[in-house]
Amino acid sequence: MSADLAPRYPRWLAAMGMVAALLAAMPACNGEPAPFDPLLARPPELDRGKLLPGDEQGMVCTSSSFGPGKVLTLADAVDLALCHQPQVQATWASIKLQAAQLGEARAAYLPTLNAGASRYRDGISAEQGSSTRSVGTLYATLTWRLLDFGGRSANQRAADVLLQAASASQDATLQKAMAAAVGLYYEAHSARAAEQARERALQLAHQVLATAIKREQRGVGSLPETLQARSFVAKAELELARAVGQHKRSLVALAVGLGLLDQAGDVPVLTLSSEVEEDPLGLEQNLPGWLQSARQYHPAILAARAQLEAAREKVKVARSEGLPTLDLSASRFINGRPNQAGGSRGDRETVVGLNLNIPVFEGFARNYKIDGAQAQVELREAELRDVQAQVLGDIATTYAEATTALRSMASSRSLLEAAQRAVESVRRKYDAGAADIVEMLNAQSVLSEAELERIRCLSDWRSARLRLLANAGEMGRSSFATSSAPLKPPARP
Template identity: 45%
Template sequence: MSAEFRWSGRLRAGLYASVVWPVVSLAAPADPAATSDMAVRLENPLAVPLLFEADPRLAAPCADTPGSGQPLSLAEAMDMALCRNPQARAAWAAVKVQAGGLGEARAAYWPRLNVGVNRLFSRTVYTDGELPDEDRVGTNRSVNLTWRLYDFGAREANLGVANRLLAAAIASRDATLQKLMSAVVDSYFDAVTAQAVHRARAEAVRMARATLEATERRETLGVAAGIDVLQARAALARAQLAAQRARGEQAKSASVLAFVMGLPGTAPVQLPDDLEAPDAPVVQDLVHWLAEARARHPGIRAAQAQREAAQAKVTATRAEGWPTLEVSRSDQVYGVPGQGLGGARSRVTTYGLALSIPLFEGFARVYKVSGVQAQAEQSAANLQNVVLQVSMDVVKAHADAASALDNLQASATLVDAAQAAVGSATRRYDKGVSDILELLSTQNTLADAHQERIRCLADWHAARLKLVAAAGVLGTLD
């Protein structure tokens, strides 16, 4: 793939952060140390929210305008769009939410430690009057430690749910990036096409003006009729009108591209003059792309993780209805909390081993299990639907890419034939063998051929990248 499709720093880092090892790795990173750092951060939920901020490339502010002096590449357009797009930020926030859920699930394996301090005032009044009233002031302190030793797999199942939900959030974020990049591809090539069409229409105006000047000279010499001059002037007017329309389309598409990149619609965007024509373009067979999509598409991976999370939730819900075993220790100084001050300076230490056995919950557990089982069935059906939808998108994108490739090859033949026809018609007109209508007709055909060539080039580049996006691997290929 050409250099214009190699991703820039922020885009590469953003994509890698969205599919980081060990959850869903799409491409081997260049730096093994970076892989280890990413893995450690995912293993530590408290570090996950800092994953992006820790990368200096991602911490850098977004550029206000495209780089001046150089045409905007597709990779740079994607970089700017992903830097500003609120959907990308929302998807990353969803990852941080699930990372917090993973940390909460892991916290269930740790003991619980509570410390209490109470300042108490106690007054004892003797009603018989034999003893004076007694006032006492003291501070009660307590330390309680509780640790769940065994729960028949409830914590393990909840941890599995949290892990799979985090994997689903990461895959969903990658799917969001794929959609955003696909939208940038559409806007970018629309803008490049509109610019090239305007340039082709401007060239048609130049040719029409040159033809008019030649016809006027021929009329002056008496070898051309006045009707030929009128025909040439009409052709020039039509070419100028088409150029004006092309200029409007160019301005509109450039504004749309700037908006997609998160810039003001009036921001100047310098685009490349020409699209690169591939040397030997090929489209791999449909079976290859379907296999790629089923193995690597982030939407499918997210649906798979959600299905696994739903299945683990069934296990966790069942396990929550089983007994639990906890060990505890409690230390109280100067009385028991909530029971007033103790005698003198007392200290009480209590050790406990508690076995809790749920016997009857009003059939609530049965209903909970039934509910999560239904959710698991729903997740399985959703996975099948996602696989079918992705496969359909791949089939359509593959057909579009194959058609675009055929059109690309046909457009090259059309341009060659139209150029030869213009050359022949010009020579015939100069020799007085043909009339002005033949020359103008061939010039119009050449202008249309150039426009079709431009569109076919843009359609091929866009269709190729849309096929990669439909397979879910856009941004992971060089």
């Protein structure tokens, strides 16, 4: 725009300057705490955090990282996984994308305003001489769609349910991320318990060896018994070395799964918290209850249903595009119209009109577009049935594993207590010379296997318990409080 237009049209220039300043002041939706959202398309969870099932506070990631020397609890491990896994971060971006598309759908109900300016210079040459004329043109156009036979409303409903689908898909991703973090954490915890059990077995083997040496020196025992005890010590040392290696591998896998390896640049030293081993009370809800809860609230099923509903709305959008539309337009021109020479200074023109657009023939493209939209509906229906079958099948399988683990817990405790009493009894007899080395080593082997079986059963219960919650879409921070409470889904509104 030329500078000499300013003194002639101060009101127009002031209004256009205010519009330009407002547009320049609008911040982009780039993940800032309070982005510009005049149409209220941004869901509150982007600012308040995701509320997990059974929790009272939303999940909000902070900039603080896991420090060295800090005891890593199960809740800390889950928080690290939820804040650093790329799959979870991608779901946040998907929600922002769907929120932006919802804003676009809502913006279709509002009018659009365009303004512009141009300048023309005409030069005329004749026998009497030459002359030059300079004209500046200002214009503004308002366009507002008044009627479209349901196309905008269907598009907005589709955007709404797609945003719900993105949120439900994120819930399903969070459940998988928490289940993976819990699995890695308990694997490391069980590996540490197995290492400690092997250490106790090695100590007991050294004690048996010391007793065998004393018996041989007193003439009560024999050299073969001492050699057997030494062989048992060597075997215990080998098993301990393997347990130490397995423990280290599980810690590395845990660090990688939680994203700690990328932050520190090296494998951090992790110290896991100690947990009290308690037998659980049981499963409070039966299998039909878990399945019914999953049908109503599982995020993967909710996401598939939302996708199906959005596909049905897209069919309405495709059909409405072949129906008439009615638009209101209003334009204001000063000094002529743009891109048209011949205007003069001082001209004022106002144009107001109604535009009715009736599609007549589009080469049958509309029919094929509707057929494609209906095919998408059929595809989404098949995906919904597949998701339901997979989710309910996983729940039934995990429920059977959890009930089996429950029955094994009491048996493993009884086995461990009996093995401990047997070792103490045989040890007293061995010290008194009433039992041989074979009986002592057999009792010690049974005790070592009983300890490992107890650890295995406890790990199976923890894994099955939390996998059942994750497969049902009901896992939250409150699920990590204790493993002895009756297992049931959190209450839903």
